[in-house]
Amino acid sequence: MGKWSRRAFIGAGVAAGGALVVGVAVRQGNPIDRLAPLLTNGDNEQLLNAWVKLDSDNIVTAVIPHVEMGQGVYTALAQMLADEMDAEWSKVRILEAPADKQYVSDSIGRDFLFPDLEVPALLEPTVTGGILELAQAMGLQFTGGSYSVRATGQRAMRTAGAAAREMLVEAAASEWQVPASEITTADSMLIHAKSGKSEPFAKFARAAAEQSLPAKPTLKSPENYKIMGQPKKRHDIPEKVDGSAIFGIDADVPGMKYAAVKAPPVIGATVVSMDATTAKTMPGVLQILNMGDFVAVVADGYWQAQQALGTITAQYDKTEADSLDDDAIFARYASYLDEAGEDGGDLETEEGDVATGFADAATKVEAEYKVPFLAHATMEPMNCTAWVRDGKCDVWSGHQAPVNARQAAADAAGLDFDDVTYHNAYLGGGFGRRSTSDYITMATRIAKATGYPVKMIWSREEDTAQDHYRPSATSRFRGGLDKEGKLVSWDNIHTHLFDPKDAPTVPYYNIASHKIRKVDVPMHLRFGPWRSVDHSQHGFFIESFVDELAQAAGKDGYAFRRELLAESPRHLKVLDTAAKMSGWGSALPEKHGRGIAFVPSFGSLVAQVAEVDMSGPRPKVTKVYVAADPGFVVNPDGFTAQMESGIVYGLTAALYGDITVKDGAVQQSNFHDYPVLRINEMPEVKVELINGDHERLGGGGEPGLPPIAPAVTNAIFAATGTRIRELPLSKHSFA
């Protein structure tokens, strides 16, 4: 479709069930005729634009093109829309957008594809449309990368709210015969002070539809925020407390049967044959399937399916990975790094002359760090319910990229995208695991084979051993200090690079020369984005090495970082805040230590100070002080919770996280051998938030994680003098 035509789409909107639909704030084309029937119920609800619905009871519904996986995004995004619209918060409801390509987040696409692109008018259709096409090709209706608030919220939800407000004002001005500039809005009311008139938004919903879509709605400046910046209660919490929340695993389809699955222990192997003699006779069993890449049992109940599956013996073919173990994988990393030497590998970034800088350095420091594979261990194991029949397919699950999930189901069912309906539910943890679609594909293939609806649930063992893992990695550093102990040379080479590409870089540290390279090494296990992705390892590598350099320079870790950040006041403030919160420099009991780490990621600056107690046989992290500057905090309660949960997840990995490989297979299976942090191990966490730049927001979901591991290991060094260069800490003895 060419240029957006207001008339055309208003007509279409009225036709679609009587719902009046207005405007697509940052959309080219006219999706409303298709979206209105998906989103509205009868005459009483008006879809104001792709993100706003207004009903006759003056309820404003924010349509959220992101998924809720515990991060509170529904609430934060609704706050952004409601604030710009001047909606009454208690009358704001939330609806997750359908898995429709119209909701593909072009604002995310823009950040992925053109991070530095400044669009003069946010609504400029050509630019947006072009990026939208690219984003659609990439299937981004994506929740991840800590992008929701900073991209969709900042660029789409706020604009949509402001546009809806302006259209309502225009409608009221026309009805009341007063200048629009004399009309104010507050709490979902339109007010004309001079004449004393005031009416609820709902009264003008239809008339608003007849107004021109504002070319560039005026966004509020921070001093006028009423809802943004407030710790509004999470919309999803009550139903998660009372148990009524529906997760993917709760899908309930009439006639649904259950599938249990088992894939070859060596990922990538094929099931050559299976012996299902016993399984066939077991209660409830309906079908037993060798799908080639996995075995499935379909039964009346999940337990029956799982019990029958347990009796099946399968033969797998041999693969090259059969002899692989961790030593071999790390040996391979080492050989690739050795081969790259001082100049090989792929150059990521270079400034100045590292070789000369290092040669001339008064003090030279070298170190190598390693991290293991990590599983996601979401509380809700992978699951998906699918029904393929009559040329149609319905799929129920929780997925971070619903459009991708819908496409995966279409491919698996052999159907067109349009013949698949994807029903997304809450995600019982995502962390990146639910951005891959393997479990959608598997369930759809099973359902296609059976012809009736099937809910496939992975056992915890399957979930642990068949994950897409945070890769293990090795990183080597050489650093040079001048005779004043100033860092002048930084040379790093590490294995593989996925995302974000800036994770290994340290542009915020003032270092005269630096060079960062990578080598791509086959690693056998499947890569999966894992909360904070490459920052999860590079945060540890970089901030450990900075601490080693500080030690070599005879300087305090905090003071050394201060020098490196001296020209970046915003960064410095974050570092200083964390240090001050922690009482940095004050005395601690014997065998206690403090460590500091600073990692900017996903647009947010985060510093953490950890305190550890090393008096026992194992490290105990007692306190963590967090200072974070994401530009502007939309919901302080939600953002704080994200910092805390990033620490839980990152501390779990630092203390215990270790997926190991033997004979090509993952050895861990459940929480006894892949433990997660327990409540009695949780440190006291204090968070201070800084609003450093309200125009360029950073993310919240991931940036809390990268600093925790190095803050803890630096604290262990402070307490014991032992430098940890390999995670997890459970590998090390402190007795």
Next chain:
Amino acid sequence: MTTVRNLACLSIFLLAACGADPAPGPVEQIIVREPGAAPVETAAVVTDAAPAGALLAEGKAAFASCSACHALEQGAPNGAGPNLFGIVGSPAGKVAGFSYSNAMKTSGITWTASELDSFIADPAAKVPGTTMVAGAIADPAKRQAVIAYLESVTAN
């Protein structure tokens, strides 16, 4: 009836039909029965497993819901309910380390199969004052299966 279909050719068909990267169908598909159809195998027609085996399997499956509170392995700790290892034939209220209600302690019951049966059917009716507030099994056949399973678990 058990039917086995070999559908290896299906994936080739899909490959032709869909072009790139098709999702393969099953290599082997064993259809034991259709949904809603009566189970084809009953204890009587299972030839390679003794009838007792089927009963025990059913009991074991049914015990899964009991295992939320009761351990059944020798020496395993008590949960919300006592460890039931060796319970059949034992006097009530005597499992070491479990804090019984007075009602149970003084019940004088010996857990024969029939005593267990009436207790599991309605614990509060059989022993008014028992702390077993969940887990009653209404289905007599299922109770029999669970009791048979309890009896079958012995040290080995």
